[in-house]
Amino acid sequence: MASEIGLEAITIGTLADETGMSKSGLFAHFKSKENLQIEILAYAGSSFTAKVVTPALKTTAGIPRISALVENWTNWSGALPGGCIFVTASTEFSDRHGKVRDYLLKQQENWINCLRRIAESGIRTGDLKPDIDVDQFAYDLYSMLLGFYHYYKLLNDARSDNHQKKSFARLLEHYSL
């Protein structure tokens, strides 16, 4: 629900109906809507780690791992009915204040750190050039994913997959040895 309509548009009433509980009964588990939103993000975060990050870390470091990460991410963003909840929440909370935004921001920083570390391991294996800027690599890789997501989700463009592959090839062409 959160991925489809956003974290703010979720209401405790409809969520209670959906689960077959009473409004106050469900509400008792999360003392506030803010806590509910944070726990949704936390749940999505562990799911993201399990489906995207961990499997990638099990493949051999370097380009295979990077490719796995990209593929896992695109699969992840297509798995939830409403797409990637973190992209939705990011635009939704970029101009708000509070605990939800803080939590989301920490998750995003973790994700970018993950991208950076994978780039570093790629340098160590010799797949990537030794003098590249890993921050720039993370930036470019994430941009590529966000662009794909935009095309895929809103525009529903059938050529998104093809575009994404070419974009990824151009990225590797620049960063790999």
Add this chain to the structure above:
Amino acid sequence: MASEIGLEAITIGTLADETGMSKSGLFAHFKSKENLQIEILAYAGSSFTAKVVTPALKTTAGIPRISALVENWTNWSGALPGGCIFVTASTEFSDRHGKVRDYLLKQQENWINCLRRIAESGIRTGDLKPDIDVDQFAYDLYSMLLGFYHYYKLLNDARSDNHQKKSFARLLEHYSL
């Protein structure tokens, strides 16, 4: 307001207060909230054309025009208090149905068409390689902007500008002669 909190989060009541009008008085101008949202998008669209597209088309075709478009876009996305309303609305309405989504989708297609035509004119001037895929170019350029926007808005990363410049250089390196 729409760029900050989203098109759905806008309420006629607060909007009326903000303008000093009565709720029903303001409502009479837009027979429904849906119409209000569409007219907000239409207003933003003409502003976008005036500030981003038209000035770029006045510069010489080719790489100067592409650079101008990129710079205008980044300026545009930083001008509104809540950033680019089209990015916000895109994620907000990607999983909804109705007239607002349809209108937004048409605007996005216009924008991508604009990117494509600018690529084509770049080929004609000889700035870009003659055999490039203009759709791919539009995809890559838009991805770059979306990535920049994400870093800039949510993460508020001071290095966004620098990253963006390098990313743009890599793009031109690949597409230009």
Add this chain to the structure above:
DNA sequence: TTGCAAAATACGAACGGTCGTGCTAAAAAT
């Protein structure tokens, strides 16, 4: 230029709903 009907614009009040969030008590689990 004036007079006047028609249209546009604005308002206050109210409608049925839904929102998040408290209470209290019953039911269930430990």
Add this chain to the structure above:
DNA sequence: ATTTTTAGCACGACCGTTCGTATTTTGCAA
């Protein structure tokens, strides 16, 4: 027997929308 979980009910606030009605502006005939 005590803690946890759930339900019922109510609250004040706000939601989009409608209605009836003043006020202002406009278009046109005299």
